Amino acid sequence: MAENMAENTAPRRLDRRRERTRNALVYAAQRLLAERRTEVAIQEITDLADVGVGSFYNHFDSKEALFRTAAEEALEWWGTLMDRLTADLDDPAVAFAQSLRLTGRLHRRHPRLSRVLLSVGPELARSERGLAPRAHRDIRAAATAGRFRVDDPDLALAMTAGAVLALGALVHAQPDRDDASSADQVALGLLRQFGVPEAEALRICSLELPDLARLDPIDGPYG
Amino acid sequence: MAENMAENTAPRRLDRRRERTRNALVYAAQRLLAERRTEVAIQEITDLADVGVGSFYNHFDSKEALFRTAAEEALEWWGTLMDRLTADLDDPAVAFAQSLRLTGRLHRRHPRLSRVLLSVGPELARSERGLAPRAHRDIRAAATAGRFRVDDPDLALAMTAGAVLALGALVHAQPDRDDASSADQVALGLLRQFGVPEAEALRICSLELPDLARLDPIDGPYG
DNA sequence: ATTATCTATAGATCTATAGATAATGC
DNA sequence: ATTATCTATAGATCTATAGATAATGC
Numbered sequence: 001m002a003e004n005m006a007e008n009t010a011p012r013r014l015d016r017r018r019e020r021t022r023n024a025l026v027y028a029a030q031r032l033l034a035e036r037r038t039e040v041a042i043q044e045i046t047d048l049a050d051v052g053v054g055s056f057y058n059h060f061d062s063k064e065a066l067f068r069t070a071a072e073e074a075l076e077w078w079g080t081l082m083d084r085l086t087a088d089l090d091d092p093a094v095a096f097a098q099s100l101r102l103t104g105r106l107h108r109r110h111p112r113l114s115r116v117l118l119s120v121g122p123e124l125a126r127s128e129r130g131l132a133p134r135a136h137r138d139i140r141a142a143a144t145a146g147r148f149r150v151d152d153p154d155l156a157l158a159m160t161a162g163a164v165l166a167l168g169a170l171v172h173a174q175p176d177r178d179d180a181s182s183a184d185q186v187a188l189g190l191l192r193q194f195g196v197p198e199a200e201a202l203r204i205c206s207l208e209l210p211d212l213a214r215l216d217p218i219d220g221p222y223g
Numbered sequence: 224m225a226e227n228m229a230e231n232t233a234p235r236r237l238d239r240r241r242e243r244t245r246n247a248l249v250y251a252a253q254r255l256l257a258e259r260r261t262e263v264a265i266q267e268i269t270d271l272a273d274v275g276v277g278s279f280y281n282h283f284d285s286k287e288a289l290f291r292t293a294a295e296e297a298l299e300w301w302g303t304l305m306d307r308l309t310a311d312l313d314d315p316a317v318a319f320a321q322s323l324r325l326t327g328r329l330h331r332r333h334p335r336l337s338r339v340l341l342s343v344g345p346e347l348a349r350s351e352r353g354l355a356p357r358a359h360r361d362i363r364a365a366a367t368a369g370r371f372r373v374d375d376p377d378l379a380l381a382m383t384a385g386a387v388l389a390l391g392a393l394v395h396a397q398p399d400r401d402d403a404s405s406a407d408q409v410a411l412g413l414l415r416q417f418g419v420p421e422a423e424a425l426r427i428c429s430l431e432l433p434d435l436a437r438l439d440p441i442d443g444p445y446g
Numbered sequence: 447a448t449t450a451t452c453t454a455t456a457g458a459t460c461t462a463t464a465g466a467t468a469a470t471g472c
Numbered sequence: 473a474t475t476a477t478c479t480a481t482a483g484a485t486c487t488a489t490a491g492a493t494a495a496t497g498c
Contacts, residue, residue: 013470013471014470014474014476017470017477021477042461042462055477058477121392122388122389122392125392152405154397155409158393159385159390159412163389166381167378168345169344170345170378173349174377186382189416192416193415237496240450266485266487274452276488277450277451277488277489
């Protein structure tokens with residue numbers, strides 16, 4: 001207990017300084033990932049982060065390690081956001097659709113985060129972080145509850161990931177496109193695909209969404 | 224005419240030698256793309272292709288140019304294959320579904336080509352080559368003919384591309400998965416999504432496919 | 447004689463670290 | 473006194489080309 005107190009109070013400012021440097025590197029890496037410019041010299045990364053080159057090696061072994069971390073933190077952040085926004089929904093079909101509709105709106109509201117997620121590609125479906133585990137859980141629960149007519153949840157998850165990625169790419173490629181209605185269309189299409197009756201699918205996809213302002217991050221680089 | 228003859232006969236062997244070198248480079252680039260190892264030295268590429276480093280610059284200005292060409296040629300090759308296999312189908316809904324079902328079978332039958340296509344990512348939907356222009360044409364035709372209930376063909380195309388990519392990634396990630404039935408499931412799901420009545424969608428997705436051996440290339444690196 | 451390829455390499459760029467400097471802890 | 477950062481750089485690696493060699497044309 002005393003130890004714990006000591007640990008909590010002792011080198012706090014030093015830890016925070018260390019954290020600041022690390023975060024600056026991760027944030028710079030996310031900017032580069034979003035631009036798909038990962039073939040850069042380490043010095044370019046540290047310049048972007050405004051830290052010395054040497055500091056890089058205090059935190060990461062290689063560019064690849066940094067970019068991996070940068071993508072994982074974005075996925076984590078996204079997953080947490082979805083949890084926060086769908087925590088009170090107990091119908092898995094609704095939770096699934098809400099997450100998709102919210103994610104579709106993320107592309108314009110947080111273009112950088114969106115582009116980092118898109119840079120992950122279809123492995124999105126296999127990641128332990130982000131939307132994948134949540135969508136997988138919702139799909140299985142909905143199948144068990146008889147809400148979805150799905151007998152291959154892995155395939156259903158893959159289709160979901162593909163739809164999310166394709167929608168994101170489309171929204172970025174067509175700046176005039178209405179992101180909200182496109183997202184709702186995509187959610188509707190997936191529900192149809194999963195055998196939800198048309199009327200019910202339409203109902204689910206026109207439910208009210210949580211306040212969009214709550215899409216904004218609690219803190220962190222996207223705030 | 225005489226000139227033409229001369230041009231046709233004159234430096235033929237030289238042209239073929241030049242072509243051979245170029246093809247070796249493109250083929251090497253495709254192997255690397257398939258492994259997602261594009262951050263390699265030019266010398267590694269030329270070693271793989273078994274040509275001198277200098278030869279690289281006889282054909283391409285940069286690695287990026289080579290990789291771009293390598294992806295485009297794979298897309299072109301794929302599109303041509305689909306045309307060859309679906310030329311005689313005049314129902315656009317059927318042509319659409321057949322292409323998807325065949326493409327799904329491509330991942331195991333031609334893993335390298337498949338991985339090159341997957342490396343292109345969601346821009347697949349925006350490429351002037353490959354499945355995209357054909358699928359776009361089929362989707363619009365089917366919508367006009369009242370076969371698909373689709374009012375946003377761009378979005379429908381994006382969903383199709385997403386499904387193709389996600390299925391490919393899944394098939395590669397799960398070596399035991401039945402690629403044929405997964406592909407048919409995906410095609411069925413998209414038809415459902417596009418408002419094709421269940422019975423009709425099922426019928427379309429159980430139509431006989433062209434002989435799979437015809438998936439094999441006429442010539443070229445995938446042969 | 448012409449054209450393409452190959453070999454060897456100058457110069458540019460990049461990685462990873464050593465040692466100096468700055469910030470914090472005690 | 474300790475820990476993290478920064479600056480400067482040795483050595484490795486990479487790009488792009490010059491000049492030599494090989495293949496083909498005529």
